[in-house]
Amino acid sequence: MARKSDSNDVIFEARDLKINAVRDxxxxxxxxxxxxxxxxxxxxxxxxxxxxxxxxxISLAALGYCKPGLKFAGGEALLNGENVTAMDTEALRPIRxxxxxxxxxxxxxxxxxxxxxxxxxxxxxxxxxxxxxxQADAKALSLYKALxxxxxxxxxxxxPHQVSGGQLQRLMAAMALCGxxxxxxxxxxxxxxxxxxxxxxxxxxxxxxxxxxxxxxYVTHDLAVVAQVADHIVVLYNGEIKxxxxxxxxxxxxxxxxxxxxxxxxxxxxxPGLGEASNHEHMRDAPALVARNIDAGYGKxxxxxxxxxxxxxxxxxxxxxxxxxIIGESGCGKSxxxxxxxxxxPPSAGDLELDGHPVAPNLAARTRDELRRVQFVYQMxxxxxxxxxxxxxxxxxxxEFYGGLTGARKAERINELLEMVEMPPPFAERFPHELxxxxxxxxNLARALAAEPEVVLCDEVTSALDTIVGANVxxxxxxxxxxxxxxxxxxxxxxxxxxxxxxxxxxxxAGRVAEQxxxxxxxxxxxxxxxxLLISSVPEMRTGWLEDTVASQETITGMTGGVExxxxxxxxxxxxxxxxxxxxxxxxxxxxxxxxxxxxxxHREVDELLGGG
Amino acid sequence: xxxxxxxxxxxxPYDTGVSFDELPDAAPSTxxxxxxxxxxGIVVVSFWVFIAIFGPWLAPIGxxxxxxxxxxxxxxxxxxxxxxxxxxxxxxxxSRLLYGAGRTIGISFMATVLAYFIGVILGIGAAISTPxxxxxxxxxxxxxxxxxxxxxxxxxxAAVGSSIxxxxxxxxxxxxxxxxxxxxxxxQEIMVxxxxxxxxxxxEGRWWIITREIWPNAAMPLLTDFGLRLIYVILFISSLxxxxxxxxxxxxxxGSMVRENLGAxxxxxxxxxxxxxxxxxxxxxxxxxxxxxxxSAHSGGKLSKRL
Numbered sequence: 001m002a003r004k005s006d007s008n009d010v011i012f013e014a015r016d017l018k019i020n021a022v023r024d025x026x027x028x029x030x031x032x033x034x035x036x037x038x039x040x041x042x043x044x045x046x047x048x049x050x051x052x053x054x055x056x057x058i059s060l061a062a063l064g065y066c067k068p069g070l071k072f073a074g075g076e077a078l079l080n081g082e083n084v085t086a087m088d089t090e091a092l093r094p095i096r097x098x099x100x101x102x103x104x105x106x107x108x109x110x111x112x113x114x115x116x117x118x119x120x121x122x123x124x125x126x127x128x129x130x131x132x133x134x135q136a137d138a139k140a141l142s143l144y145k146a147l148x149x150x151x152x153x154x155x156x157x158x159x160p161h162q163v164s165g166g167q168l169q170r171l172m173a174a175m176a177l178c179g180x181x182x183x184x185x186x187x188x189x190x191x192x193x194x195x196x197x198x199x200x201x202x203x204x205x206x207x208x209x210x211x212x213x214x215x216x217x218y219v220t221h222d223l224a225v226v227a228q229v230a231d232h233i234v235v236l237y238n239g240e241i242k243x244x245x246x247x248x249x250x251x252x253x254x255x256x257x258x259x260x261x262x263x264x265x266x267x268x269x270x271x272p273g274l275g276e277a278s279n280h281e282h283m284r285d286a287p288a289l290v291a292r293n294i295d296a297g298y299g300k301x302x303x304x305x306x307x308x309x310x311x312x313x314x315x316x317x318x319x320x321x322x323x324x325x326i327i328g329e330s331g332c333g334k335s336x337x338x339x340x341x342x343x344x345x346p347p348s349a350g351d352l353e354l355d356g357h358p359v360a361p362n363l364a365a366r367t368r369d370e371l372r373r374v375q376f377v378y379q380m381x382x383x384x385x386x387x388x389x390x391x392x393x394x395x396x397x398x399x400e401f402y403g404g405l406t407g408a409r410k411a412e413r414i415n416e417l418l419e420m421v422e423m424p425p426p427f428a429e430r431f432p433h434e435l436x437x438x439x440x441x442x443x444n445l446a447r448a449l450a451a452e453p454e455v456v457l458c459d460e461v462t463s464a465l466d467t468i469v470g471a472n473v474x475x476x477x478x479x480x481x482x483x484x485x486x487x488x489x490x491x492x493x494x495x496x497x498x499x500x501x502x503x504x505x506x507x508x509x510a511g512r513v514a515e516q517x518x519x520x521x522x523x524x525x526x527x528x529x530x531x532x533l534l535i536s537s538v539p540e541m542r543t544g545w546l547e548d549t550v551a552s553q554e555t556i557t558g559m560t561g562g563v564e565x566x567x568x569x570x571x572x573x574x575x576x577x578x579x580x581x582x583x584x585x586x587x588x589x590x591x592x593x594x595x596x597x598x599x600x601x602x603h604r605e606v607d608e609l610l611g612g613g
Numbered sequence: 614x615x616x617x618x619x620x621x622x623x624x625x626p627y628d629t630g631v632s633f634d635e636l637p638d639a640a641p642s643t644x645x646x647x648x649x650x651x652x653x654g655i656v657v658v659s660f661w662v663f664i665a666i667f668g669p670w671l672a673p674i675g676x677x678x679x680x681x682x683x684x685x686x687x688x689x690x691x692x693x694x695x696x697x698x699x700x701x702x703x704x705x706x707x708s709r710l711l712y713g714a715g716r717t718i719g720i721s722f723m724a725t726v727l728a729y730f731i732g733v734i735l736g737i738g739a740a741i742s743t744p745x746x747x748x749x750x751x752x753x754x755x756x757x758x759x760x761x762x763x764x765x766x767x768x769x770x771a772a773v774g775s776s777i778x779x780x781x782x783x784x785x786x787x788x789x790x791x792x793x794x795x796x797x798x799x800x801q802e803i804m805v806x807x808x809x810x811x812x813x814x815x816x817e818g819r820w821w822i823i824t825r826e827i828w829p830n831a832a833m834p835l836l837t838d839f840g841l842r843l844i845y846v847i848l849f850i851s852s853l854x855x856x857x858x859x860x861x862x863x864x865x866x867x868g869s870m871v872r873e874n875l876g877a878x879x880x881x882x883x884x885x886x887x888x889x890x891x892x893x894x895x896x897x898x899x900x901x902x903x904x905x906x907x908x909s910a911h912s913g914g915k916l917s918k919r920l
Binding site: 240241242243244245246249250253255256342343344363366368371375376378380383384385386387388389397398401447451 | 621622623624625806807808810811813814815816817825826829830
């Protein structure tokens, strides 16, 4: 460790910390109800809980900060023995950035896009006067190296948009650590990242916290991530500590029912046999939706072809009552595919068929009945529901529009729909902002179901939700599939969720199908090298997983690059441990069909892809 | 790391069978409650609206009658029978002020309504149109915006002659350009929201999307802006009247009253004929501003940033 390693050195302590929300009429509502915990030097303490549990509020208290509308109502938050809750802004200024630093969830929102990275990283210590320009630059350089950023000498001279998302997240850590703070507060720093990127960031964070000898408060709702980085876990619910202890104890010997429930909501690893087999009772001769040889992209280029080609030669058939999972990292074209299905983006080549009949590629040319059959559920329920319409109107409109229902019959059907998504009927009178995140997502789903569709396109519907809430939504989808015979296209970057729910999986990489087939076949060898990378990147609920994984070959090569759209060769070439120089980078991979329905696009023979575990 | 760990395993006491319901994260809806500055604005604006409507009935005498036909002298000091004194033609200032209120406020209000009618329809229309149509309409609008408002007004009124309908249409069209910009920006902002796309995927027509999806979300910021725009139009109409091209004598309106009685500043016995209408314009516009500020502060102050 870089600094004195007295582990009894308490950096931060919350003593009976209480925080209240102040309502408009002046009355107060307790948000944090007397919380005690300590963070020692070199230690990472994780605060876990759902949104609304007060975890972010508590972590911000370490900076002496309360969000607008909140106030400290009692107890102490001691940073190096000083109570930061009692200080005014002037007194806090030298402490913030120097003694304690905050890392927000989104690096993209933290960095100013028009200022060079290095200037932003070194800004705090230079302004505080704790370092000269040269010292700060030297410190930044050593941090870039410690965080294993590519080209550490020159990366600071770039602008934020010139580095990848994972790199920016690590640069944010460099920004926080540049002033050599005693305490680092990390608020969900990897939640928005792809699994493959998450590994590189977690590894860098863990290492740098250890080397700098800082203490950290790590706020997250992801227990598997916590298992990798934390020494202690504090479980929060509704502003109270429900359970606290060393990481091994909480993971293996949790006692409180709430902790157990959190553990139960953890998604299992993507393995074959995990998915609930859907029955065939709803199947008919023609699949509900078929897409053949779809090419699609954005912009207008030469001879009518899109300027930026996103999807190339994608084939999907969605059977009735079945679920097709579409998976891949951000930028792989999964949402684009959903937009093609919905008619929002007409493909530049290929055909779409609904129920055995060809259907127009663009929305405007589809009939109302064709529109009814395909419904879209958006990722962000916040923006997908009109804030000025009551739930009544939101659910009533598709009933009226497609089914011609009015008056009492419409009201009755709205109640049925609410029941279907497990919401009480009186909620029909509410506005969207009077609902919680999970409830909004249920309404979002109910609106799609109101059309009595055949295919529901779910675009990352659980990504913005907490573990428990997300798990509930998945349960709901499963029961809807059983009861209604609706087919789902389930788009996600989360392999575990898809594995537990989909009958068939399509793995997309840079707009090409890497692998496609029944869930169990995709999740067992032979794998496409990319599928293998994705599977091995899903965090396991055990300590030491991170260390094991980063040592493996797939991860080392897989972490080196981001998704790039290429016109020639295999797009995965740069990240593939099995890449063949001279072949993979020049020729598009052949489509190998294993068995009847398992497709792998790779230059390697199927036998070569079987090896390893 | 040392074994001297702080926390042993701590488990909070619990009742068996407790359920952990999803925590609602929704903020309770808040109704608009005016602050004291907002209240001042509301009281003053209500006062002037009342005067605008009932002014002619409240006025002691007609706007062109003389309070003291036997004692003709301009700019008389206030006295019983003429509580604000008399103007350059020895007419009762109070009566003219009461008659003029309806004209100034009425013309401005009608012009602002017209500006909103044109600006909102074209603005939201442009926002949901194809890029080409949007481009054409916006560039034409920009061309109009680049002309100084008073100049444009002067040219039009000088060419067609001044009458109340001409004033309303001129001010309405001129200020529609500003409203167009705001409505288009708001429309574009709302257009990209998922709920609008959801409506499009559902197959909704343009009219539904404008009236049900976009308008309810644009209405609040636009209504706040309506107040601000009204102020500009009042000042515009008053300026035109001051320059002699607005409301024509002998009809009274606040702007022309200021012009008619300018002489009072240099050689009148009383400055009230100039100050009273100027003060009326000032109090009305400031009061509207107070309400608008208070409203936009309530809705998060976002609007004031956007303007």
